[in-house]
Amino acid sequence: MNLTMRALLGATALSATAALAQAETLTIATVNNGDMIRMQGLTADFTAKNPDIELEWVTLEENVLRQRVTTDIATKGGQYDVMTIGTYEVPIWGKQGWLVSLNDLPADYDIDDLLPAIRGGLTVEGELYAAPFYGESSMVMYRTDLMEKAGLTMPEAPTWEFIRDAAIKMTDKANEVYGICLRGKAGWGENMAFLTATANSFGAKWFDMDWKPQFDQKPWADTLNFYLDLMNEAGPPGASNNGFNENLALFQQGKCGMWIDATVAASFVTNPKDSTVADKVGFALAPDNGLGKRGNWLWAWSLAIPAGSQKVDAAKKFVAWATSKDYLALVAANEGWANVPPGTRTSLYENPEYQTVPFAKMTLDSINSADPTSPTVDPVPYVGVQFVAIPEFQGIATAVGQQFSAALAGQTSAADALANAQALTEREMAKAGYIK
Incomplete structure (x- = not known):
């Protein structure tokens, strides 16, 4: 090899080393x-x-x-x-x-x-x-075969009462099939994302126009009691530990009749590589309670x-x-x-x-139906559908989520969970200067 060739190769090696460096x-x-x-x-x-x-x-x-x-x-x-x-x-x-x-x-x-x-x-x-x-957004994903077996037809826009009735009829605990899987794991972006969106459809809100917390009001009691009763009657065991990933796995394994959660999950429950029920899944809008707001997020x-x-x-x-x-x-x-x-x-x-993707239109319709500037039935001082867009929210909502998860686990009553949520939210909002 001549000197010129060696020089060229040396320069190339140095260049590659320099590029890596x-x-x-x-x-x-x-x-x-x-x-x-x-x-x-x-x-x-x-x-x-x-x-x-x-x-x-x-x-x-x-x-x-x-x-x-x-x-x-x-x-x-x-x-x-x-x-x-x-x-x-x-x-x-x-x-x-x-x-x-x-x-x-x-x-x-x-x-x-x-x-x-x-x-x-x-x-x-x-x-x-x-x-x-x-x-x-969020929507209902459901087993078409179990819905048919229950003698029901899922509406495109169901009510919460239909969901409850269907969940009970689809439950077969002896065969480890549960009518509904919902988030129970504590976290502002876990159970509180689901429960805040659900609460909107029940007429509840986090704060009134003076930033006073609202967990001591009837709409929140209605929301939490409905959720706890539904999960106790038709949910899987250990639900207080289940977030998005845990419920996804349960649905893919054929253990959930319905799952109300993120629209992004649709591709995972309909993928035959991962889901045992891929060819038996239907979709519907998140439920409402007749008050003009659906229980879906953005x-x-x-x-x-x-x-x-x-x-x-x-x-x-x-x-x-x-x-x-x-x-x-x-x-x-x-x-x-x-x-x-x-x-x-x-x-x-x-x-x-x-x-041609079966859930494409339902996903877009769900996204377009969520309005973060008007998330609740009554006027509120905040923006956000399943969250309140203030810095203090994640800390407060995680603590509230722990109360509600404990209620789902049977460690406290709904009334005590709501009272604790009210007290801790009032304390933190006063500390932050929102309320006197």
């Missing part, structure tokens, strides 16, 4: 649900296009993720370059200046294609502070960049990739259109191929 590692905090796990499996597409960026994943259970990212961003810890956060955090953190604006994403990202309801929840004073990975799991990140440009490249039209097409090519992350883009719902 210059590679930036993005640390991404995310939730341990199916869509996020799927994304991790497809990131070879991103790294092939961005060889100078490496990815390090921190995948956490929902409640733990919320605690970790909240602590990190509030203390400017700088552990993460990309965070998976929700519609609750984005407006609060964006207003605080804790998140990087995404208004300058490339033109081909097409911000205007984002569904207005979802984009609006991630925007503060015209600045987009997070890009939605998937958007969701949420987006989104990717945001904390203001303390030293790798903003690389982080923006990843966020744009993971929430782009091209990513949706990538999932469709690998997993089929039914498994594409839903609820983010108008173009997805205009796509004739996606329109």
Whole structure:
């Protein structure tokens, strides 16, 4: 080998080593649900296009993720370059200046294609502070075979009384089939997401117009007693430990007649790879109680960049990739259109191929029917459907969720749980200066 060739090879090796040395590692905090796990499996597409960026994943259970990212961003810890956060955090953190604006994403990202309801929840004073990975509401998922066996037909827009009647008739405890599976695990984003949305349809609210807590009022008693009676009559054992993932597993195993939860679950209960009842699932809107509000929520799991990140440009490249039209097409090519992350883009719902997905229309209708600016029957001073968009909410609602979970476990009565919820919420709201 001549000297020139050796020099060239040496230069190439040095160049490769330098490129490796210059590679930036993005640390991404995310939730341990199916869509996020799927994304991790497809990131070879991103790294092939961005060889100078490496990815390090921190995948956490929902409640733990919320605690970790909240602590990190509030203390400017700088552990993460990309965070998976929700519609609750984005407006609060964006207003605080804790998140990087995404208004300058490339033109081909097409911000205007984002569904207005979802984009609006991630925007503060015209600045987009997070890009939605998937958007969701909640709806009824049910076993069509068990509904037929019970001699019932699920309406497209059921009432809570129909749900209760159907759940009791579909229950077969001897064969470990339970008429309904609902969240019972304590957490502001676990049982309280479900119960707050449900309470809206019962005429309940967290606060009146003077920020006085309302757990001592009849609508909350009606909500909690209905939920506890329903779960005791037709729910699975140990329900106070069950959140989204636990109920998903029960439904996939054929143990739930109905499950009222996130619309994003539809692809997992209808996927024959994972679900034993994939060909026996129907969908309906979340129930109402005749008061003009349905018991469904509005949420987006989104990717945001904390203001303390030293790798903003690389982080923006990843966020744009993971929430782009091209990513949706990538999932469709690998997993089929039914498994594409839903609820983010108008173009997805205009796509004739996606329109054939059995739950596509119900998901969009559910998202569009939730109004965070008018979530309750009576006027309230807050924005948010299954949450109240104030910084204090997550701490208060987690404590309230523990009271309600204890009631479901039989450790306390509904009356005592509500009294404790009222007292602790009043105390915290007074401490924060909302009430005197």
